[in-house]
Amino acid sequence: xxxxxxxxxxxxxxxxxxxxxxxxxxxxxxxxxxxxxxxxxxxxxxxxxxxxxxxxxxxxxxxxxxxxxxxxxxxxxxxxxxxxxxxxxxxxxxxxxxxxxxxxxxxxxxxxxxxxxxxxxxxxxxxxxxxxxxxxxxxxxxxxxxxxxxxxxxxxxxxxxxxxxxxxxxxxxxxxxxxxxxxxxxxxxxxxxxxxxxxxxxxxxxxxxxxxxxxxxxxxxxxxxxxxxxxxxxxxxxxxxxxxxxxxxxxxxxxxxxxxxxxxxxxxxxxxxxxxxxxxxxxxxxxxxxxxxxxxxx
Amino acid sequence: xxxxxxxxxxxxxxxxxxxxxxxxxxxxxxxxxxxxxxxxxxxxxxxxxxxxxxxxxxxxxxxxxxxxxxxxxxxxxxxxxxxxxxxxxxxxxxxxxxxxxxxxxxxxxxxxxxxxxxxxxxxxxxxxxxxxxxxxxxxxxxxxxxxxxxxxxxxxxxxxxxxxxxxxxxxxxxxxxxxxxxxxxxxxxxxxxxxxxxxxxxxxxxxxxxxxxxxxxxxxxxxxxxxxxxxxxxxxxxxxxxxxxxxxxxxxxxxxxxxxxxxxxxxxxxxxx
Numbered sequence: 001x002x003x004x005x006x007x008x009x010x011x012x013x014x015x016x017x018x019x020x021x022x023x024x025x026x027x028x029x030x031x032x033x034x035x036x037x038x039x040x041x042x043x044x045x046x047x048x049x050x051x052x053x054x055x056x057x058x059x060x061x062x063x064x065x066x067x068x069x070x071x072x073x074x075x076x077x078x079x080x081x082x083x084x085x086x087x088x089x090x091x092x093x094x095x096x097x098x099x100x101x102x103x104x105x106x107x108x109x110x111x112x113x114x115x116x117x118x119x120x121x122x123x124x125x126x127x128x129x130x131x132x133x134x135x136x137x138x139x140x141x142x143x144x145x146x147x148x149x150x151x152x153x154x155x156x157x158x159x160x161x162x163x164x165x166x167x168x169x170x171x172x173x174x175x176x177x178x179x180x181x182x183x184x185x186x187x188x189x190x191x192x193x194x195x196x197x198x199x200x201x202x203x204x205x206x207x208x209x210x211x212x213x214x215x216x217x218x219x220x221x222x223x224x225x226x227x228x229x230x231x232x233x234x235x236x237x238x239x240x241x242x243x244x245x246x247x248x249x250x251x252x253x254x255x256x257x258x259x260x261x262x263x264x265x266x267x268x269x270x271x272x273x274x275x276x277x278x279x280x281x282x283x284x285x286x287x288x289x290x291x292x293x294x295x296x297x298x
Numbered sequence: 299x300x301x302x303x304x305x306x307x308x309x310x311x312x313x314x315x316x317x318x319x320x321x322x323x324x325x326x327x328x329x330x331x332x333x334x335x336x337x338x339x340x341x342x343x344x345x346x347x348x349x350x351x352x353x354x355x356x357x358x359x360x361x362x363x364x365x366x367x368x369x370x371x372x373x374x375x376x377x378x379x380x381x382x383x384x385x386x387x388x389x390x391x392x393x394x395x396x397x398x399x400x401x402x403x404x405x406x407x408x409x410x411x412x413x414x415x416x417x418x419x420x421x422x423x424x425x426x427x428x429x430x431x432x433x434x435x436x437x438x439x440x441x442x443x444x445x446x447x448x449x450x451x452x453x454x455x456x457x458x459x460x461x462x463x464x465x466x467x468x469x470x471x472x473x474x475x476x477x478x479x480x481x482x483x484x485x486x487x488x489x490x491x492x493x494x495x496x497x498x499x500x501x502x503x504x505x506x507x508x509x510x511x512x513x514x515x516x517x518x519x520x521x522x523x524x525x526x527x528x529x530x531x532x533x534x535x536x537x538x539x540x541x542x543x544x545x546x547x548x549x550x551x552x553x554x555x556x557x558x559x560x561x562x563x564x565x566x567x568x569x570x571x
Contacts, residue, residue: 029433030433053468054436054437054468055434105436108382159336161336162335183463186463187381189335189491189531189532190491190532190533191334191532191533192334193491219494219536260537260556261540264559267556268564271564282537282539282540282543283543286539286540287543289540290543290546290547293566
């Protein structure tokens with residue numbers, strides 16, 4: 001597994017792993033562009049959350065990262081995208097697939113084989129991996145996503161949540177440089193979602209895979225990210241560290257789902273009670289509140 | 299209005315999804331059914347409009363046993379919005395999609411026009427009227443599915459995972475909108491994992507585990523009941539988690555709302571100073 005992947009990883013470590021400049025894109029038959037002048041830089045190894053109101057262009061942007069835009073969707077594209085050292089416009093979806101794995105929003109769009117195992121192995125077969133390595137990577141991916149016991153089942157018979165795990169397994173099996181996940185846990189319950197986020201976080205921390213996670217449920221996901229990008233009406237409107245983005249007034253105005261812990265902080269601040277820093281999860285909030293409550297008590 | 303009496307349901311692949319469920323939903327109720335993937339939530343609500351019929355036990359809707367009524371007839375009163383909008387959408391434009399069921403139910407063209415207009419505006423879909431539902435984002439398709447059910451004005455609205463793919467603003471609109479429907483006397487049943495959404499809506503909550511109902515009550519009680527939450531494998535809402543971490547200060551533990559939380563903390567600080 002290492003051999004094949006190292007060869008394909010001819011990426012200059014100092015380069016940003018994804019860079020877009022002035023990306024503007026209109027779907028065929030569309031009247032308005034879905035992306036407008038999107039310029040952003042994602043560094044290698046980052047865990048990025050991409051969020052914003054529904055219909056704001058998040059999914060379209062993801063499709064630019066693996067070449068579905070413009071190679072599959074055609075339409076009108078201006079500007080440039082570079083991913084893992086490749087100019088997306090000049091390389092086929094097949095070439096890009098080795099470097100960028102995309103987990104679709106609706107898992108049914110992605111799964112087609114007669115068994116879970118075959119679905120997970122499909123991408124690896126296309127990479128021409130030796131049988132033994134393939135088996136090892138499939139096993140690993142099934143273990144990581146907690147679906148080893150479903151390996152013989154037909155994907156279309158599984159629940160939405162189970163299908164999402166299969167879709168994720170089939171992408172992580174390829175250990176790509178970049179994983180783009182479009183609301184990968186929308187059908188999962190919070191515990192199931194947390195488990196998936198932990199799997200993704202592990203892949204990010206241990207294997208250095210750059211993660212781009214499209215997500216509305218920031219309550220659950222924000223603690224894993226070190227970079228947040230907010231889009232609205234096809235444009236990037238906020239781009240920075242999670243704390244800076246979540247505490248910005250703009251984030252509230254365009255309707256980003258700020259974690260409740262942060263909302264409580266904001267509500268208290270409006271009433272003149274200041275916590276020492278901005279909490280993004282409940283644990284942090286409890287600790288910060290304990291400080292305030294103790295201080296004022298003593 | 300809907301009475302589920304000791305219902306068992308087994309799918310053709312021998313998976314027993316419901317194992318003796320009894321539940322009463324009264325006219326004007328607002329109920330959230332929660333539980334892990336595979337707990338049987340969707341299976342249960344599919345019994346409410348006759349999409350599924352019990353293997354054992356019975357479901358009575360408005361005094362009629364669902365086994366003795368067609369889905370078409372039941373649907374007129376019990377509208378079902380699917381989890382995955384793609385299971386439901388197939389027309390070429392949003393407008394046609396929303397009008398489709400109305401035509402099927404035999405409404406007059408004039409009424410159809412008004413109802414479509416109303417539903418499309420209500421869900422903020424005006425600019426997509428002539429667009430194919432398949433050109434829309436996941437969250438937008440979900441709203442089209444909802445519009446097409448609301449258009450025929452059923453007495454009971456069942457929403458299976460309504461918040462999937464919806465951003466915060468849309469969720470807030472959806473919440474106001476559900477509350478509005480409920481205030482107008484409609485019975486609303488939501489199936490959801492979204493504990494924060496439930497905390498904001500404050501409905502009656504029913505917890506399911508492995509095909510059984512394990513607990514129910516007001517959101518505020520049920521979503522702060524640690525034992526029950528653990529049993530149903532549900533992560534408590536963030537505000538409830540925060541207050542669990544403040545138990546030493548003698549603050550109430552049954553808090554799920556941001557503004558209530560703020561008031562309690564301010565009162566506490568006031569009393570100390």
